[in-house]
Amino acid sequence: MAITTHDTETEMQDRAILVSLVTDKIKRTGIDPELSLQELVQLAETAGVEVLDVLRQNKETPDSRWFIGKGKVEELRMAADGLGANTAIFDQELSGAQVRNLEEALDLKIIDRTQLILDIFAGRAKTREGIIQVELAQLSYLLPRLSGQGKNLSRQGGGIGTRGPGESKLETDRRHIRDRITELKRHLDEVVKTRGLHRENRRKSGAVQVALVGYTNAGKSTLLKQLTDADVYIENQLFATLDPTSRVLQLPGGKEVVLTDTVGFIQNLPHDLVASFRATLEEVNEANLVLHVVDASSPMREEQMQVVQTILQDLGAAGKPQIVLFNKSDLCQPEQLEMLPTGEGFLKISAFNEDDLSRITEIISDQLAGDTLIFRIPGDRGDLSSLLYRVGEVLEQNYDGSDVLYNVRLNKEDYDKWSYKLAEFVEPQ
Numbered sequence: 001m002a003i004t005t006h007d008t009e010t011e012m013q014d015r016a017i018l019v020s021l022v023t024d025k026i027k028r029t030g031i032d033p034e035l036s037l038q039e040l041v042q043l044a045e046t047a048g049v050e051v052l053d054v055l056r057q058n059k060e061t062p063d064s065r066w067f068i069g070k071g072k073v074e075e076l077r078m079a080a081d082g083l084g085a086n087t088a089i090f091d092q093e094l095s096g097a098q099v100r101n102l103e104e105a106l107d108l109k110i111i112d113r114t115q116l117i118l119d120i121f122a123g124r125a126k127t128r129e130g131i132i133q134v135e136l137a138q139l140s141y142l143l144p145r146l147s148g149q150g151k152n153l154s155r156q157g158g159g160i161g162t163r164g165p166g167e168s169k170l171e172t173d174r175r176h177i178r179d180r181i182t183e184l185k186r187h188l189d190e191v192v193k194t195r196g197l198h199r200e201n202r203r204k205s206g207a208v209q210v211a212l213v214g215y216t217n218a219g220k221s222t223l224l225k226q227l228t229d230a231d232v233y234i235e236n237q238l239f240a241t242l243d244p245t246s247r248v249l250q251l252p253g254g255k256e257v258v259l260t261d262t263v264g265f266i267q268n269l270p271h272d273l274v275a276s277f278r279a280t281l282e283e284v285n286e287a288n289l290v291l292h293v294v295d296a297s298s299p300m301r302e303e304q305m306q307v308v309q310t311i312l313q314d315l316g317a318a319g320k321p322q323i324v325l326f327n328k329s330d331l332c333q334p335e336q337l338e339m340l341p342t343g344e345g346f347l348k349i350s351a352f353n354e355d356d357l358s359r360i361t362e363i364i365s366d367q368l369a370g371d372t373l374i375f376r377i378p379g380d381r382g383d384l385s386s387l388l389y390r391v392g393e394v395l396e397q398n399y400d401g402s403d404v405l406y407n408v409r410l411n412k413e414d415y416d417k418w419s420y421k422l423a424e425f426v427e428p429q
């Protein structure tokens, strides 16, 4: 028998059936629906839900009333009855009307992928900034779905779909929610300003920033901990980290950089969440170097790398110097390791291997040190001489007639930035 009232399940673990509808539109995205479902199982388990069964349907377009077809709704009802489920979780985003129709037809709690991710984030948020960002994302998700008196909005008790904007907020009308969104945005603006000031200070102090980015569960926090002894939360769960944590990392030769761990990415990351977390993700934009951590043992490795590149692009950080760290190599089969790209900018590692950790600091050091170049600057171009002193490290300066020869250490990023002025003065070596 299905559980018929939501109030009795307060203390119970949610028991869910997962549902995936593969439409033509989804097929065109190239995302493998089976891998996406596997990920949905992980997401559900991360949210503390017991997964009882998985239902699939292929259909050209979604049904406007129930998303899945009518026959599938009946199948879901029978499966839920038979297995004693109280929840159905859909791998694709549902409209407010679809959620309400399904709830009425099935007497189950109906959750979609986006809501599940928002819920996990809500359970994780610890800092003021994180809490504001999650609530903002939740309300932005909710607002267009508010019409009539959906059960969805007045749920009580525990479990997924009930965290976050509390009952008192949800009982109010749209206007109230809009006011709250405005208020949260104002708070967030303050946080963004403060963050900006911190970053400005770091920049002024000349600190070099290195950001760990990557798909959720790739091992970013583990690397931060292993490299800097930071006391950070590491879990074999999705979205263990929400708030960026920075630690000083000492490179061979004594130079120090600031290494920052960031929130993990996932495919179909809810748009509202990306927008809300922009403040946090700005850290990536400030980085001098991006370390892209990949779980090399994942069957979804390539798709995950693509998702990360797309999000980096959206953030405007795709052009940053990047090193790809193929992590968890200890879990890979030899054939899997052989398939990985090699060469400059790629490193196969395990976060638990000391030698690999040294190789990481060496490659960071090399990348940041840059190459030495010789520039021949005419004596009357004082502007270019001072530019060289400003952006590079001038190792030597010699006169040759009316020209000055500068031997300068310059990293690639800075050289690219100024090459429109400097390229014609580089001496062939």
Ligand SMILES: Nc1nc2c(ncn2[C@@H]2O[C@H](COP(=O)(O)OP(=O)(O)OP(=O)(O)O)[C@@H](O)[C@H]2O)c(=O)[nH]1
Residues within 6 Å of the ligand: 214, 215, 216, 217, 218, 219, 220, 221, 222, 223, 233, 234, 235, 236, 237, 238, 239, 240, 241, 242, 263, 264, 265, 327, 328, 329, 330, 331, 349, 350, 351, 352
């Ligand atoms: N075997 C193996 N496990 C690893 C390695 N690196 C990380 N892990 C494990 O992978 C899981 C996820 O690690 P985290 O460091 O929390 O991953 P993350 O990228 O910070 O994940 P989010 O914060 O959720 O985005 C943990 O169980 C780690 O112990 C590795 O090189 N080898």
Ligand SMILES: [Mg+2]
Residues within 6 Å of the ligand: 220, 221, 222, 233, 234, 240, 241, 261
């Ligand atoms: Mg983490």
